[in-house]
Amino acid sequence: MKSAAVQPAINVEEIRAQFPILKELVHGKPLVYFDNAATSQKPRRVIKAESAYYATINANVHRGVHTLSTKATEAQEAAREIIRKHINAKHAHEVIFTSGTTASMNLAAFSLGQLLLKPGDEVLISEMEHHANIVPWQMACERHGAKLKVIPVTDSGELALGSSDHLIDQFSDRTRILTISHVSNTLGTINPVKELIAEAKKRGIITVVDGAQAIAHLDIDVQDLSCDLYAFSGHKAYGPTGTGVLYGREELLERMPPWQGGGEMIDVVTFEKTTYAKLPFKFEAGTPHIAGIIGLGEAFRWMEDYDFAFAKASAERGKSAFAAHEHMLLEHATKELLAIDGLRIIGTAKEKVGVISFVIDGVHHYDLGTLLDQQGIAVRTGHHCTQPLMERFGVSGTTRASFACFNTIAEVDALVAGVKKAVKMLR
Amino acid sequence: MTDMNSLAQAQQEVVDEFAMFSDWQDRYEHLIELGKDLPVIAPEKKTEENIVRGCQSRVWLNAEHKNGLVHFTADSDAMITKGLVALLVRVLNDRTPQEILNTPLTFIDAIGLREHLSPNRSNGLVAMLDQMKRYALAYSSKS
Numbered sequence: 001m002k003s004a005a006v007q008p009a010i011n012v013e014e015i016r017a018q019f020p021i022l023k024e025l026v027h028g029k030p031l032v033y034f035d036n037a038a039t040s041q042k043p044r045r046v047i048k049a050e051s052a053y054y055a056t057i058n059a060n061v062h063r064g065v066h067t068l069s070t071k072a073t074e075a076q077e078a079a080r081e082i083i084r085k086h087i088n089a090k091h092a093h094e095v096i097f098t099s100g101t102t103a104s105m106n107l108a109a110f111s112l113g114q115l116l117l118k119p120g121d122e123v124l125i126s127e128m129e130h131h132a133n134i135v136p137w138q139m140a141c142e143r144h145g146a147k148l149k150v151i152p153v154t155d156s157g158e159l160a161l162g163s164s165d166h167l168i169d170q171f172s173d174r175t176r177i178l179t180i181s182h183v184s185n186t187l188g189t190i191n192p193v194k195e196l197i198a199e200a201k202k203r204g205i206i207t208v209v210d211g212a213q214a215i216a217h218l219d220i221d222v223q224d225l226s227c228d229l230y231a232f233s234g235h236k237a238y239g240p241t242g243t244g245v246l247y248g249r250e251e252l253l254e255r256m257p258p259w260q261g262g263g264e265m266i267d268v269v270t271f272e273k274t275t276y277a278k279l280p281f282k283f284e285a286g287t288p289h290i291a292g293i294i295g296l297g298e299a300f301r302w303m304e305d306y307d308f309a310f311a312k313a314s315a316e317r318g319k320s321a322f323a324a325h326e327h328m329l330l331e332h333a334t335k336e337l338l339a340i341d342g343l344r345i346i347g348t349a350k351e352k353v354g355v356i357s358f359v360i361d362g363v364h365h366y367d368l369g370t371l372l373d374q375q376g377i378a379v380r381t382g383h384h385c386t387q388p389l390m391e392r393f394g395v396s397g398t399t400r401a402s403f404a405c406f407n408t409i410a411e412v413d414a415l416v417a418g419v420k421k422a423v424k425m426l427r
Numbered sequence: 428m429t430d431m432n433s434l435a436q437a438q439q440e441v442v443d444e445f446a447m448f449s450d451w452q453d454r455y456e457h458l459i460e461l462g463k464d465l466p467v468i469a470p471e472k473k474t475e476e477n478i479v480r481g482c483q484s485r486v487w488l489n490a491e492h493k494n495g496l497v498h499f500t501a502d503s504d505a506m507i508t509k510g511l512v513a514l515l516v517r518v519l520n521d522r523t524p525q526e527i528l529n530t531p532l533t534f535i536d537a538i539g540l541r542e543h544l545s546p547n548r549s550n551g552l553v554a555m556l557d558q559m560k561r562y563a564l565a566y567s568s569k570s
Contacts (some may be wrong), residue, residue: 027451364484364504364505364506365483365505366483366484366505366507366508366550367505367506367507367508369483370455370507370543371455371507374451374452374455381483382483396504397483421452425452425455425456425459426459426506
């Protein structure tokens with residue numbers, strides 16, 4: 001009844017019809033998919049684009065003189081261009097294809113470590129980082145004798161920024177790199193990365209953004225953010241698994257040494273010395289995931305078609321129509337879930353994407369996840385690859401629902417009813 | 428010649444018991460009840476050493492070798508896991524190492540709870556079962 005008053009920002013039924021998986025049943029019940037922060041579902045257009053590559057133009061890129069190789073290369077490079085446009089990079093060669101955010105971060109940490117880190121230097125991260133934005137930097141610090149410094153997180157799940165004249169208390173004259181998530185995968189918090197980057201730049205600190213949880217929800221403009229590197233995964237943005245991007249500012253990428261060696265990334269190889277290919281190929285050793293990249297390009301085209309058309313009509317800058325829809329779901333879920341006795345939301349920042357993490361007194365997240373699954377509802381349970389953050393909040397794990405453009409108010413209501421049923425069974 | 432209290436028999440009893448429930452809710456409610464009835468593991472046995480680590484829920488497992496039989500006590504921090512722990516203990520407890528090692532465990536499949544023993548669940552149960560068999564193997568070489 002109360003749901004009827006909420007006006008959907010986008011035509012959800014039209015969107016849903018494009019996701020074949022949403023017709024699947026789980027334990028005989030309609031699938032309610034709320035694990036989009038782990039991986040989003042794929043629209044038919046993306047699935048078709050990937051299989052069409054194999055069915056019609058499968059060939060290795062950038063090498064052959066034959067027709068198929070040319071077509072495959074053109075399709076892959078068209079994907080690079082659509083992504084460049086979407087994130088507003090200056091050049092297509094600033095878009096490096098990787099296997100995902102994790103690979104992007106390993107590339108960034110290895111290469112920047114080589115380029116910048118000396119004993120005693122510092123890399124600044126935050127307490128809310130995903131393990132993929134912690135461990136590669138720990139490894140780089142170990143290799144170069146540098147130290148990892150951490151910006152703490154407040155009780156509401158926001159970065160504890162400096163109170164005095166500078167924005168970040170943890171900056172020191174040894175800070176070389178600031179690497180921070182745009183959006184927290186566990187809390188949903190949108191971090192003020194633009195302000196942090198500006199502050200870092202004043203001190204000559206290189207800035208890296210983990211955009212894994214932002215790419216499908218926020219309007220990303222890397223020139224406006226003014227970051228040096230920006231990493232994201234394709235599969236969290238309606239694209240295929242095994243795809244990802246590391247955007248880098250041209251001037252910095254030129255200076256960064258390559259991460260992996262092999263084919264595709266070389267200019268001339270002799271046993272004495274190898275010279276490297278130009279950007280972006282210097283960072284793309286080996287045969288890329290061509291089918292996936294073509295699918296990823298289609299995912300961005302799809303997002304532009306369905307999101308930006310609506311976004312243009314929206315006056316709110318920096319918020320897409322998808323984001324507005326997901327925000328409505330978040331508000332509804334927050335209100336309804338908080339009515340459950342003993343339920344506590346972890347992550348109550350003012351600026352959030354559609355991610356809601358919670359714990360319930362006397363209910364283990366494993367039990368809750370299992371009983372929701374029996375009702376066809378897919379949520380994430382556990383530490384969400386953010387163990388330091390779990391420790392910060394004194395919990396062993398949470399239950400997390402994360403929304404995408406195809407989710408509905410009725411599904412949120414199903415989640416709330418499912419949680420209530422599970423709690424009743426467990427208490 | 429039939430041993431009325433064999434491991435195979437105990438498994439069959441569990442299967443028959445669960446056959447009474449037609450829907451998932453009753454099945455899981457029963458499992459949760461079984462967990463509540465699991466004899467408590469001695470607090471001093473809930474040591475770091477006895478933790479079987481899963482990334483989502485934790486299991487404590489203690490084993491002792493008495494009069495040729497393996498005696499298990501266990502616990503978990505999640506109730507569904509604890510219910511499954513209770514079933515494993517009920518079926519495998521106070522048996523000879525040989526019987527534990529030689530009898531295939533089929534009841535989990537038969538009662539429709541196989542998914543909890545998939546590696547994806549990371550609930551510590553797979554590791555617990557491995558650990559129970561490892562204890563049996565270690566004791567079998569002693570006896």
